[in-house]
Amino acid sequence: METAPWIARGADGPHLLGSRCTACGAVSFPPDRAHCRDPHCPGGDPVVAALPRRGRIWSFTDCRYPPPPPYVPPTDPFEPFVLVAVELDGPGPIVLGQAPPGTALSSLRIGAPAELVEGTAAGPEGRRFPVWQWRPLPDGGGDAQTAGGVR
Amino acid sequence: METAPWIARGADGPHLLGSRCTACGAVSFPPDRAHCRDPHCPGGDPVVAALPRRGRIWSFTDCRYPPPPPYVPPTDPFEPFVLVAVELDGPGPIVLGQAPPGTALSSLRIGAPAELVEGTAAGPEGRRFPVWQWRPLPDGGGDAQTAGGVR
Amino acid sequence: MSDVCLIGTGMHPWGKWGRPFTEYGTAAARAALADAGADASEVDFVSGAATVRGGYPGFVAGAAFARALGWRGQQVASSYAACASGAQAIAAARARLLAGLSDMALVVGAESAPKGFFAPLGGDRPDDPDWLRFRLLGAANPLYFALAARRRMELHGARPEDFAAVKAKNAAHGAANPMARYRKRTTAGEVLASPVVADPLHLLDVCATSDGGAALVLVREEDARRRGADPVRLAGLSAAVPEYPVAEPEMPYLAGDPPRAEDGDTGGRAPRFREANARAAFEEAGVGPEDLDLAEVYDLSTAMELDWYEEIGLCPRGGAEGLLRDGATRVGGRIPVNPSGGLASFGEAVPAQGIAQVCEVAAQLRGRAEPERRVEGARVGIAVNQGLFGHGSAAVLTR
Amino acid sequence: MSDVCLIGTGMHPWGKWGRPFTEYGTAAARAALADAGADASEVDFVSGAATVRGGYPGFVAGAAFARALGWRGQQVASSYAACASGAQAIAAARARLLAGLSDMALVVGAESAPKGFFAPLGGDRPDDPDWLRFRLLGAANPLYFALAARRRMELHGARPEDFAAVKAKNAAHGAANPMARYRKRTTAGEVLASPVVADPLHLLDVCATSDGGAALVLVREEDARRRGADPVRLAGLSAAVPEYPVAEPEMPYLAGDPPRAEDGDTGGRAPRFREANARAAFEEAGVGPEDLDLAEVYDLSTAMELDWYEEIGLCPRGGAEGLLRDGATRVGGRIPVNPSGGLASFGEAVPAQGIAQVCEVAAQLRGRAEPERRVEGARVGIAVNQGLFGHGSAAVLTR
Numbered sequence A, B: 001m002e003t004a005p006w007i008a009r010g011a012d013g014p015h016l017l018g019s020r021c022t023a024c025g026a027v028s029f030p031p032d033r034a035h036c037r038d039p040h041c042p043g044g045d046p047v048v049a050a051l052p053r054r055g056r057i058w059s060f061t062d063c064r065y066p067p068p069p070p071y072v073p074p075t076d077p078f079e080p081f082v083l084v085a086v087e088l089d090g091p092g093p094i095v096l097g098q099a100p101p102g103t104a105l106s107s108l109r110i111g112a113p114a115e116l117v118e119g120t121a122a123g124p125e126g127r128r129f130p131v132w133q134w135r136p137l138p139d140g141g142g143d144a145q146t147a148g149g150v151r
Numbered sequence C, D: 001m002s003d004v005c006l007i008g009t010g011m012h013p014w015g016k017w018g019r020p021f022t023e024y025g026t027a028a029a030r031a032a033l034a035d036a037g038a039d040a041s042e043v044d045f046v047s048g049a050a051t052v053r054g055g056y057p058g059f060v061a062g063a064a065f066a067r068a069l070g071w072r073g074q075q076v077a078s079s080y081a082a083c084a085s086g087a088q089a090i091a092a093a094r095a096r097l098l099a100g101l102s103d104m105a106l107v108v109g110a111e112s113a114p115k116g117f118f119a120p121l122g123g124d125r126p127d128d129p130d131w132l133r134f135r136l137l138g139a140a141n142p143l144y145f146a147l148a149a150r151r152r153m154e155l156h157g158a159r160p161e162d163f164a165a166v167k168a169k170n171a172a173h174g175a176a177n178p179m180a181r182y183r184k185r186t187t188a189g190e191v192l193a194s195p196v197v198a199d200p201l202h203l204l205d206v207c208a209t210s211d212g213g214a215a216l217v218l219v220r221e222e223d224a225r226r227r228g229a230d231p232v233r234l235a236g237l238s239a240a241v242p243e244y245p246v247a248e249p250e251m252p253y254l255a256g257d258p259p260r261a262e263d264g265d266t267g268g269r270a271p272r273f274r275e276a277n278a279r280a281a282f283e284e285a286g287v288g289p290e291d292l293d294l295a296e297v298y299d300l301s302t303a304m305e306l307d308w309y310e311e312i313g314l315c316p317r318g319g320a321e322g323l324l325r326d327g328a329t330r331v332g333g334r335i336p337v338n339p340s341g342g343l344a345s346f347g348e349a350v351p352a353q354g355i356a357q358v359c360e361v362a363a364q365l366r367g368r369a370e371p372e373r374r375v376e377g378a379r380v381g382i383a384v385n386q387g388l389f390g391h392g393s394a395a396v397l398t399r
């Protein structure tokens, strides 16, 4: 995998490409290719659709030990990284992503806003490829807790 | 796999090591390790046993295209090789093996005698390891056809 | 005991399409549901035939198909047995229906095959006979087929021309089958003129590997009747291992088992697993080989098709060449074999193939095969195959 | 409908023994047959839980075990569903017995595990979510467990001390279990002092991977009675996929499903597959969570055990911490959970683990567990687990 899957640049910045069903509107990430996965769907085609580039943090963690292949640690020695699950606005799907390098775990809070940025990941033989990352945003306050807390 | 599995040298030449059950005498190749595989066995332990180094050709073929990995062709370009199935004397098991390089398919006949010789096979990164091979012997005549033909 | 019936069959055409296996499987499943006149919401058991070549979703194929079709909380299973995977997936579905644990089962198998010889997974695995046979001996599948073919020539007088004639027969059938990958006639001369892969087998004697998908909808017989479906009875099914000792070095083993000491050279030999599975399926179905109107057999090689004639009881040992030469196994003959075109016309899509065989027998029993390859008035058919490791399966279908 | 009963259970001790998986499986199978007072010749169905880490024999585990035990022409199946493989293998056996297709089934699962994190197979597979989650995100299993654990802290006030207390509880149980790999007590302080793997989870919060094997002998209830066996009823069993949409990004997916537009943010959500499987198994068994005397739950992480308390109905959502803190889930408490020691004491041997859970429930219902970890007078137990891809299983056993 040499190129970034499912990232596109819109007027307001990078966002993910998922799919949206032409019949029932079901959204999927990564995009469904052949059929809508909603069993109640009357029968539509999944078409590529831009997903909201912001959302609320649903949960988060970090990775203190190097994951096994096919992960390729971008640094040697391995540096722990933060993994964030963000519920896209809409509400859209909850999507996993690394946080940009240097993000402190202590800067994250469930329910706080985050936005998609482009980063790079490492591949075999020193290659790099673009990948989406979740950057935490300054906390908007009030309803954030609720939005992230419901699911 | 760097060393030859299951080959030993006896007074009369190299032979295969299989297993023989201490209770029922069942012979297995490659050797069974934990339990006898004969369901009628009263319960014995498989012990390593030398197998007869001669037998009769049960069938044979050749390989005209390079097999996929983990086979490592010993020559580049690939040279076709002959594969022989020999029913060991006893009767013992029918065991597959390559014939020594240069063996002509036309020199083989079902029911004809063959004996085990040591050869080498290729491993990754130019390594070689010993492997058993079946060398056809001058046809002993009369009963050979029968012995090989029964099964 | 009630029987289980097929009320819908579906296939995605065989080929080299290069898409994920789930796409073929879901296309086949949708076709099977449509054929059954059933809604996906009626399915309460999804039985997937797994593939080891589709990554992790292939291992959990039942769940992967269920997800792609829209998760509904169905009971699910994923079965694997190499080429007999499809049969085991059908067996799982049949058992649940007969047990009353499920009321409608969807069986799906699909494969997205790599090019060339099948090869084992990566890594060093000296405990794995499938790894050993390659590393030590270079014994790819066609070599096993060729050993058996040479043996057949020796014992029964088969000639390379007979093997080629099997291909020509099956290619003629497959030419009329829109689901087949190869849809052209092939002459025996073309087979014999194709390069030798493993003496005595030519390139056109050995089946290729294909992409494809196949699916079945199964219900109990009384439900089939109630629905006014066009059902085919799954009257017998066996997916058994052999009995020890097995003399032949079956793929992927390096050796066979010697006879028991007390049995001597020829005594005490159990029927081969292929014969045993066919017998078990016939017995369950209450029919015999003499009742067959057609057979789908696993022609991994042309020569192997001849072995099957004897193993399913179409003729005594050594009689296959005569049956073939008489034209008995052509469509129009006494007992057509592989009216679908067989693996010769499909190329093998491992977990889908056993299901496709059953789809074909059902199509024939329903009188729906294309006219050029139709077995008129067929009421009893068998589908047999074999996995690696000396196990296989047989399914008897009746109308 | 008749029930199916376990009449024999057997295990090979968990550990890191470094031998082929077939050895553990056959040892367990022999133990189960001996426990059942059955001869191997009585087994007419061998149901293997497959492993994807044992080479090709692992894929066809049913046949591999049947061969190692001595081929007898038995019907065979191999089931795979990651950690739910064992449950699917049991389900296959139950269905055949209830259908009357087989009379005695042997269910076997075994694993020979590599060290360290589970990793996907080699190769480039951009269609495989299990490959993608590693290549794109480095999202090894503990990270998924940690996301759920953090979520639990946020929603229900769990503390790392609670997670550690789960480990301490289970380690105390496992210390008395000769089949467990880790047989020493562990304090909550030791858990909290162990390195963080994925915040908030420490090394001792996350289960290891082990070698091991487990097996069951199953017959119909009337046969169990006739044999004078010491049977345990397999009263309910479910191995189902979820219902769409699934909000949580379940391992190995990169994302969950958003709610349906018409359902809004909170509406129309099906129970999670774990709850759904438990409910289905309870329903089949005609019992409920209030009837349980013990539960074996899949503690891939300590935090996950708390989720299970709620998902199998031991307490309402958010009640697990209270239940734990009250000591209710310790042996001696109101509803002991993981009296075997759980994955905390075993480390996971994927296809064997679901079968081992059932062995443990059976041992408890038969009053055979070691005194230090025995649940006195137990008559109803449940064993629940989850595979990858959001599917799992539940088995209810009664006495």
Ligand SMILES: [Zn+2]
Pocket: A021, A022, A023, A024, A025, A026, A036, A037, A038, A041, A042, A043, A044
């Ligand atoms: Zn839709």
Ligand SMILES: [Zn+2]
Pocket: B021, B022, B023, B024, B025, B026, B036, B037, B038, B041, B042, B043, B044
């Ligand atoms: Zn023995």
